[in-house]
Amino acid sequence: MRAVIFDLDGTLADTSKDLIAAANACFEARGLGALLDPVGDAGTAFRGGRAMLTLGVERAEGYGAALVEEDYPRLLAFYGENIDAQTELYPGAVEAVEALRHDGFAVGICTNKPEGLAEELLARLGIRGLFGSMIGADTLPVRKPDPAPYFAALEQAGGTRGLLVGDTETDRKTARAANCPSVLVTFGPDGRGVEALEPEATIDHFDELPGVVARLLAEGTG
Numbered sequence: 001m002r003a004v005i006f007d008l009d010g011t012l013a014d015t016s017k018d019l020i021a022a023a024n025a026c027f028e029a030r031g032l033g034a035l036l037d038p039v040g041d042a043g044t045a046f047r048g049g050r051a052m053l054t055l056g057v058e059r060a061e062g063y064g065a066a067l068v069e070e071d072y073p074r075l076l077a078f079y080g081e082n083i084d085a086q087t088e089l090y091p092g093a094v095e096a097v098e099a100l101r102h103d104g105f106a107v108g109i110c111t112n113k114p115e116g117l118a119e120e121l122l123a124r125l126g127i128r129g130l131f132g133s134m135i136g137a138d139t140l141p142v143r144k145p146d147p148a149p150y151f152a153a154l155e156q157a158g159g160t161r162g163l164l165v166g167d168t169e170t171d172r173k174t175a176r177a178a179n180c181p182s183v184l185v186t187f188g189p190d191g192r193g194v195e196a197l198e199p200e201a202t203i204d205h206f207d208e209l210p211g212v213v214a215r216l217l218a219e220g221t222g
Helices: 018-031 047-061 067-080 093-102 115-125 148-157 168-180 191-196 204-218
Strands: 002-004 106-109 161-166 180-185 201-203
Touching: 002 148, 018 047, 018 067, 047 067, 067 115, 093 106, 093 204, 106 148, 115 168, 148 161, 148 168, 161 168, 168 180, 168 201, 180 191, 180 204, 191 201, 201 204
Parallel strands: 002 106, 002 161, 161 180, 180 201
Antiparallel strands: none
Protein backbone atom coordinates (compact mmCIF):
# COMPACT_ATOMS: atom_id res chain seq x y z
CA MET A 1 0.00 0.00 0.00
CA ARG A 2 1.19 3.51 -0.79
CA ALA A 3 1.57 5.78 2.23
CA VAL A 4 2.09 9.42 3.14
CA ILE A 5 4.06 10.07 6.32
CA PHE A 6 3.78 13.52 7.88
CA ASP A 7 6.00 15.53 10.16
CA LEU A 8 3.95 17.23 12.89
CA ASP A 9 5.35 20.56 14.13
CA GLY A 10 5.54 23.12 11.36
CA THR A 11 3.90 20.75 8.87
CA LEU A 12 0.47 19.71 10.13
CA ALA A 13 0.23 22.22 12.96
CA ASP A 14 1.77 25.55 13.91
CA THR A 15 2.94 24.76 17.41
CA SER A 16 5.55 27.52 17.60
CA LYS A 17 3.75 29.87 19.99
CA ASP A 18 3.14 27.18 22.61
CA LEU A 19 6.71 25.91 22.29
CA ILE A 20 8.18 29.39 22.70
CA ALA A 21 5.88 30.09 25.65
CA ALA A 22 7.31 27.01 27.37
CA ALA A 23 10.89 28.16 26.79
CA ASN A 24 10.10 31.68 27.97
CA ALA A 25 8.50 30.25 31.12
CA CYS A 26 11.87 28.68 31.94
CA PHE A 27 13.71 31.95 31.37
CA GLU A 28 11.17 33.95 33.37
CA ALA A 29 11.50 31.53 36.30
CA ARG A 30 15.18 32.50 36.39
CA GLY A 31 14.34 36.21 36.32
CA LEU A 32 15.61 36.62 32.76
CA GLY A 33 12.32 37.67 31.22
CA ALA A 34 11.00 36.43 27.88
CA LEU A 35 14.07 35.92 25.72
CA LEU A 36 12.36 34.48 22.64
CA ASP A 37 9.97 36.15 20.21
CA PRO A 38 6.87 34.12 19.24
CA VAL A 39 7.09 35.27 15.62
CA GLY A 40 10.74 35.95 14.94
CA ASP A 41 11.95 32.76 16.63
CA ALA A 42 9.31 30.39 15.23
CA GLY A 43 11.89 28.61 13.10
CA THR A 44 13.96 27.79 16.18
CA ALA A 45 10.86 26.47 17.95
CA PHE A 46 10.44 23.82 15.25
CA ARG A 47 14.01 22.65 15.85
CA GLY A 48 13.22 21.53 19.37
CA GLY A 49 13.29 22.45 23.03
CA ARG A 50 17.05 22.40 23.40
CA ALA A 51 17.43 24.67 20.37
CA MET A 52 15.11 27.23 21.95
CA LEU A 53 16.87 27.08 25.32
CA THR A 54 20.26 27.39 23.62
CA LEU A 55 19.16 30.48 21.72
CA GLY A 56 17.89 32.05 24.93
CA VAL A 57 21.15 31.28 26.74
CA GLU A 58 23.07 32.96 23.93
CA ARG A 59 21.01 36.11 24.50
CA ALA A 60 21.47 36.10 28.27
CA GLU A 61 24.67 36.93 30.12
CA GLY A 62 26.32 34.68 32.66
CA TYR A 63 24.52 31.47 31.72
CA GLY A 64 26.09 28.44 30.10
CA ALA A 65 25.09 25.18 28.48
CA ALA A 66 24.26 23.66 31.88
CA LEU A 67 21.09 25.74 31.95
CA VAL A 68 19.88 24.03 28.79
CA GLU A 69 20.00 20.53 30.26
CA GLU A 70 18.72 21.73 33.63
CA ASP A 71 15.70 23.48 32.17
CA TYR A 72 14.83 21.00 29.42
CA PRO A 73 12.63 18.80 31.70
CA ARG A 74 10.93 21.97 33.00
CA LEU A 75 10.25 23.11 29.46
CA LEU A 76 8.64 19.76 28.62
CA ALA A 77 6.52 19.86 31.77
CA PHE A 78 5.24 23.38 31.10
CA TYR A 79 4.64 22.59 27.44
CA GLY A 80 2.74 19.42 28.28
CA GLU A 81 0.37 21.38 30.52
CA ASN A 82 -0.28 24.05 27.88
CA ILE A 83 0.25 22.05 24.71
CA ASP A 84 -2.69 23.37 22.70
CA ALA A 85 -3.22 26.85 24.15
CA GLN A 86 -2.21 28.60 20.92
CA THR A 87 -1.56 25.72 18.52
CA GLU A 88 -3.51 25.64 15.26
CA LEU A 89 -3.71 23.15 12.42
CA TYR A 90 -2.62 24.63 9.12
CA PRO A 91 -5.50 25.44 6.75
CA GLY A 92 -6.61 22.42 4.75
CA ALA A 93 -4.50 19.91 6.72
CA VAL A 94 -7.40 17.75 7.89
CA GLU A 95 -9.13 17.89 4.51
CA ALA A 96 -5.93 16.80 2.73
CA VAL A 97 -5.40 13.85 5.08
CA GLU A 98 -9.03 12.78 4.67
CA ALA A 99 -8.72 13.05 0.87
CA LEU A 100 -5.60 10.86 0.89
CA ARG A 101 -7.36 8.24 3.01
CA HIS A 102 -10.34 8.35 0.66
CA ASP A 103 -7.99 7.76 -2.28
CA GLY A 104 -6.59 4.64 -0.65
CA PHE A 105 -3.37 5.95 0.87
CA ALA A 106 -2.20 4.97 4.32
CA VAL A 107 -1.20 7.97 6.45
CA GLY A 108 1.06 8.26 9.45
CA ILE A 109 3.21 10.63 11.48
CA CYS A 110 6.97 10.68 12.06
CA THR A 111 7.98 13.52 14.38
CA ASN A 112 10.93 14.57 16.51
CA LYS A 113 8.50 15.56 19.24
CA PRO A 114 8.55 13.14 22.19
CA GLU A 115 5.97 10.43 21.55
CA GLY A 116 3.87 11.15 24.64
CA LEU A 117 3.58 14.84 23.85
CA ALA A 118 2.78 14.13 20.21
CA GLU A 119 0.03 11.70 21.18
CA GLU A 120 -1.41 14.23 23.64
CA LEU A 121 -1.41 17.02 21.07
CA LEU A 122 -3.03 14.90 18.37
CA ALA A 123 -5.72 13.82 20.83
CA ARG A 124 -6.44 17.38 21.92
CA LEU A 125 -6.61 18.53 18.31
CA GLY A 126 -9.06 15.71 17.64
CA ILE A 127 -7.11 14.17 14.77
CA ARG A 128 -5.33 11.13 16.25
CA GLY A 129 -7.82 8.77 14.62
CA LEU A 130 -6.86 9.96 11.15
CA PHE A 131 -3.38 8.45 11.33
CA GLY A 132 -2.40 4.80 11.21
CA SER A 133 0.97 5.39 12.86
CA MET A 134 2.71 7.79 15.24
CA ILE A 135 6.47 7.56 15.72
CA GLY A 136 8.04 10.13 18.02
CA ALA A 137 11.55 11.23 18.92
CA ASP A 138 11.87 8.62 21.67
CA THR A 139 9.89 5.76 20.14
CA LEU A 140 13.13 4.26 18.77
CA PRO A 141 16.75 4.63 19.90
CA VAL A 142 17.28 7.00 16.94
CA ARG A 143 15.35 9.96 15.55
CA LYS A 144 15.14 11.85 12.26
CA PRO A 145 17.18 12.35 10.09
CA ASP A 146 17.97 8.67 10.67
CA PRO A 147 15.57 6.87 8.30
CA ALA A 148 14.53 4.23 10.87
CA PRO A 149 11.65 6.30 12.34
CA TYR A 150 10.27 6.94 8.85
CA PHE A 151 10.38 3.24 8.02
CA ALA A 152 8.71 2.44 11.35
CA ALA A 153 5.92 4.93 10.64
CA LEU A 154 5.52 3.49 7.16
CA GLU A 155 5.25 -0.09 8.44
CA GLN A 156 2.96 0.78 11.35
CA ALA A 157 0.59 2.60 8.99
CA GLY A 158 0.45 -0.46 6.74
CA GLY A 159 2.42 1.06 3.89
CA THR A 160 5.00 -0.60 1.67
CA ARG A 161 6.29 2.52 -0.07
CA GLY A 162 5.63 6.18 0.45
CA LEU A 163 6.84 9.72 0.82
CA LEU A 164 7.53 12.18 3.62
CA VAL A 165 5.80 15.55 4.03
CA GLY A 166 7.77 18.00 6.16
CA ASP A 167 9.05 21.52 6.57
CA THR A 168 12.76 21.44 7.43
CA GLU A 169 16.17 20.23 6.33
CA THR A 170 15.79 17.38 8.82
CA ASP A 171 12.78 16.07 6.90
CA ARG A 172 14.61 16.43 3.59
CA LYS A 173 17.62 14.52 4.94
CA THR A 174 15.34 11.82 6.35
CA ALA A 175 13.66 11.29 2.98
CA ARG A 176 17.00 11.20 1.21
CA ALA A 177 18.33 8.61 3.67
CA ALA A 178 15.16 6.54 3.19
CA ASN A 179 15.39 6.89 -0.59
CA CYS A 180 11.84 8.20 -0.78
CA PRO A 181 10.35 11.41 -2.23
CA SER A 182 9.91 14.44 0.01
CA VAL A 183 7.31 17.20 -0.13
CA LEU A 184 8.17 20.34 1.83
CA VAL A 185 5.60 22.95 2.82
CA THR A 186 6.29 26.62 2.13
CA PHE A 187 3.91 27.99 4.77
CA GLY A 188 6.31 27.36 7.65
CA PRO A 189 8.87 29.86 9.01
CA ASP A 190 11.37 29.09 6.25
CA GLY A 191 8.83 29.93 3.55
CA ARG A 192 10.03 29.34 0.03
CA GLY A 193 13.53 28.95 1.40
CA VAL A 194 12.83 25.19 1.56
CA GLU A 195 13.14 25.11 -2.24
CA ALA A 196 16.91 25.36 -1.79
CA LEU A 197 16.78 21.88 -0.20
CA GLU A 198 15.66 20.51 -3.59
CA PRO A 199 12.75 18.33 -2.47
CA GLU A 200 10.82 16.41 -5.09
CA ALA A 201 7.97 18.88 -4.58
CA THR A 202 6.80 21.83 -2.50
CA ILE A 203 3.26 22.92 -1.66
CA ASP A 204 1.97 26.38 -0.77
CA HIS A 205 -1.32 25.03 0.61
CA PHE A 206 -2.59 21.61 1.63
CA ASP A 207 -5.13 21.76 -1.21
CA GLU A 208 -2.22 20.86 -3.52
CA LEU A 209 -1.08 17.78 -1.61
CA PRO A 210 -3.38 15.02 -2.95
CA GLY A 211 -2.45 15.84 -6.54
CA VAL A 212 1.26 16.01 -5.74
CA VAL A 213 1.13 12.69 -3.89
CA ALA A 214 -0.72 11.02 -6.75
CA ARG A 215 2.02 12.16 -9.14
CA LEU A 216 4.96 11.17 -6.97
CA LEU A 217 3.49 7.82 -5.92
CA ALA A 218 1.84 6.88 -9.19
CA GLU A 219 0.83 3.22 -9.40
CA GLY A 220 3.49 1.01 -10.94
CA THR A 221 6.36 3.47 -10.41
CA GLY A 222 9.15 3.70 -7.86
